[in-house]
Amino acid sequence: MKIAFxxxxxxxxxxxxNFAAVSIAGVMWYPYTITVFENYLSKCNLGKAFFGGHNLPDGRGGTGSYYEGRGIEGLLRRIYRGDNDPELLESYWQEVIPNHLYYIPQRGVINSELFDYELHYNLNYLINIIEENTDLCYVNLNHKNHLSSNAFLQEADLIVVNLYQNPDYLNDFFKNYSSFKSKAIYIVGNYTPKSMMTCKKISKLYDISLEDISPIPYNVDFHIACQQGSAKEFINRNYFCEKDNKNYLFIYGIRRAAFIISKKIKQANLIDKKELKPCGI
Known part of the structure; x- marks a missing residue:
């Protein structure tokens, strides 16, 4: 199942x-296996959030020419050359949470435009390989008009839309991206209940179910954890925190988002039904 953020x-x-946090929360209580990656190249990536930028695989299955054998760029080149063996992925992904969460790292060895083109060209083959290995594929999409962004939004089974509590941005989304609504759920990012555009107001004004909205406030401690490569440790440490904990509202938001995604998965019946049980890390 393909899920776009x-x-x-x-x-x-x-x-x-939000993407980093929900990816981790998605396997904390739910028994799915997830592969995650970004469709853009940036120093601010999941590799840094999960590992601090260290201990990423070299992809030794490559031939060593050009950028082969180096992260997702090398994986795409292998696919382009006709290597569509599902076992290929094991040489390129990094295990974040054993047996549950995997990340395809990026190496930044080509420019962003070329990467976007090659990802777009090989996207279907890449997704097929991922779906042979894990239940879910999470992709964090650049908001710019990338070829691969447009392609994945069209192919996605579910779109997790991050909304901004500003009438101009809300009107822009619901006016210009209304085609997403049929397969969308919503995160209200950097959420503040003091805004006039609360979750209830957004639900009523734009005719979307409140059950499909999760507010996630900004959390400076999680931001720092991502910069230090300890995102999963932060979520694991705080996942069951009490209401008086300063991180509670943030954790509640990401847990709710993970729950909504799981509910949509079961409703769509696109992957085998599994008993919900805690996985832990």
Missing amino acids: WSNAYEKTGAFL
Whole structure:
């Protein structure tokens, strides 16, 4: 099952932090296996959030020419040359949470435009390989008009939209991206209950179910954890925190988002039904 994370206000919603947190929360209580990656090259990536930028695989299955054998770029080149063996992925991904969460790292050895083109060209083959190995494929999409962003949004079974509590941005989304609504759920990123555009107001004004919305406030401690490569440790440490904990509202938001995704998965019946049980890390 293909799940896209997208926003028309990427920076303003803390979309990257939300993606990192929900990816981890998605396997904390639910028995799915997930592969995650980004469709853009940046120093601010999941590799840094999960590992501090260290201990990433070299992809030794490559031939050593050009950028082969180096992260997702090398994986795409192998696919382009006709190597579509599902076992190929094991040489390129990094295990984040044993037997549950995997990341395809990036090496930044080509420019962003070329990477976007090659990802777009090989996207279907890449997704097929991922779906042979894990239940779910999470992709964090750049909000810009990338070829691969448009392609994955069309192919996605579910779109997790990061909304911004500003009427102009909300109107822009619901006016210009209304085609997403049929397969969308919503995160209200950097959420503040003091805004006039609360979750209830957004639900009523734009005719979307409140059950499909999760508020996720900004959390400075999680931001720091991502910068230090300890995102999963932060989530694991705080996942069952009490209401009086300063991290509670953030944790509640990401747990709710993970629950909504799991509910949609079961409703769609696109992967085998599994008993919900805690996985832990």
